[in-house]
Amino acid sequence: MLDPAALQSGVRLAASASILLTGPVVAAADAILDGLSGPDALGGGGTPERTSNPATGTADGYEY
Known part of the structure; x- marks a missing residue:
């Protein structure tokens, strides 16, 4: 029969x-x-995302 201490150290090593x-894998x-x-993977990402800024009242450079 195996010694419990030896088995425990073997499990830790494994x-x-x-x-x-x-x-690393x-x-x-x-x-x-x-x-x-x-965003540039496999040819995608050609168009920028639409953005808005409620603090300045602009969306994509246009004021609203």
Whole structure:
């Protein structure tokens, strides 16, 4: 039968190794997906967003 202390240290070692191995993979995937879904991704984002400023009474450069 395994010693509980040895089993606990083995689990800690496995958890640490999995964090060290998966962390960079997750960060790289996040960066790739962020790049793919950005405003200029895949040719999109050709038109600027419509903006309004209630404090000055303007919308897209026109006064109202």
